[in-house]
Amino acid sequence: MKKIFKLASIAMIATMSMGAFAGCSSSSSGTSSSTKSDSKKIGMVVSTLNNPFFVTLKEGAEAKAKELGYELLVVDSQNDSSKELSNVQDILQKGVSALILNPVDSDAAASSVAQANNEKIPVITVDRQANGGDVICHIASDNIKGGEMAANFIKEQLGDKGNIAELQGTPGASATRDRGTGFHNIIDADKNLKVVSSQPADFDRQKGLTVTENMLQSNPDIQAIFAQNDEMALGAVKALNTSGKKAIIVGFDGGDDAKKAVDSGEMTATVAQQPDLMGSMAIENVKKILNGESVDKNIAAELKLYVNLNYS
Template identity: 35%
Template structure:
């Protein structure tokens, strides 16, 4: 859960932000409509169904979409950005991407979001580091008739904000159920957690534990944060295997950390003997599955999410009703289906 694109003169303003080609002349404020009234907060609709009912988005004159993402050194967010920018280019709408350098810096992301709000954006899209980090920006934007869309992480509670992505809790539960199916006789399992300030980490962890609770023959014997860091994950997994040599499976809350876990498993001579399930579905994870070093990954669809966020913003600008949750579900990739996903991320 990465890269930059060519900049334009519009943005020498922001260090660490990605600027993109402009289309038309962006307006300086939102549409002025009551965006909150257009969002059905209680509805959760798969993106495929929504596309059928709402049709192709129309780009209003002067529209400009702004996306505040996380660090692009994390490959996952690069794919999210790519989906956003590719859809904007395809539809011919002006856009701009703002990224942060520190994956855990809520303050840095808030500053970028405030800057984005002053760049003539008619819709704001963001992947908040925490569930409430950008609430003040979203609230102000909605008051000005500017749609506010959350992509993938940190589904919030501000009325009128649309969430586009999977259910992070379900991702954790899916991992637990998958491990249970692979271990019919049960056994000890461990979890490598992401940053404790991240909503994704918290929700995936809760989902995994809830999933394990359904399988009484599985026992969580170790769970520790590696803060999304591969090296830390390797160190922690090594210590876990030393203290609990009978661990039968690991769940890693992202694939980057899972790479570290795979190295720890290999160093103990346990590759193929200890189940390893990652999260996200990054290209390297799929290579590791093909090589037999990962068992599976619960893959998200960041490219689809980024594009869907563009569509949702434009539908709102056109006055169409959009569900509070645009569902882009995650799914398991393992040896049985990995060949279907040879490159990139869906």
């Protein structure tokens, strides 16, 4: 295997492949017909706070809201789309002037967005898209490019030949779809690279452990694992340690636990996002919307590859 230089960075600057961003004004903002909104109160509905990535996302939003003088109301959907809808309904009743939504499931989130649209409350989505409703602005990493980064790294380390396993995220989430699309764009184009198993583990560490154990039993010659987030990658680390096997493990998010695992050699790399930046950007764009300014329809945050110095 080739040795890898520490913190090899590949910047994915905020550029979208479908042409220039369309400007979008705050015409969707306004006062609810049933509940008077408070211009200094913002609602934030997060898919789960049982994941360090989304905790950091929340903390970034909270810090920026405090700096700009907003009250931020944060609720946890606990990875349950029905709870997400209930959370949105509840938070709208508290008179928020804008809604920041991090969906559990992109299709199901359309109902949540529609609730805010009915109350004429502007919606920003973060990290995961909503497949329906009027969303003024979406802030996320370019997950397709991130999946491609992971695949190209694995391909290089395997020497263009090998058996690969994939741990998928929550079915229906846009991050699951896009990271998988990017990964398969690269891997499926090379006949010498074979994905021997691809299974969902719901972005969860314990499920990542269990699914990886099952994969290793069915396919003992797995040489690399791509996990669509760090939590699943850390579960895969534990499964490999228990089995006594070795494999390249690449995660996605760049959380502190994952970086420590990369530094120690347990993980090989992670595609690092900046959730605190995304949370901060969401608040900044809410401020623009509430001030009647135009914002970009899609805003991409930078990605970089965090890799181990001595993996071989």
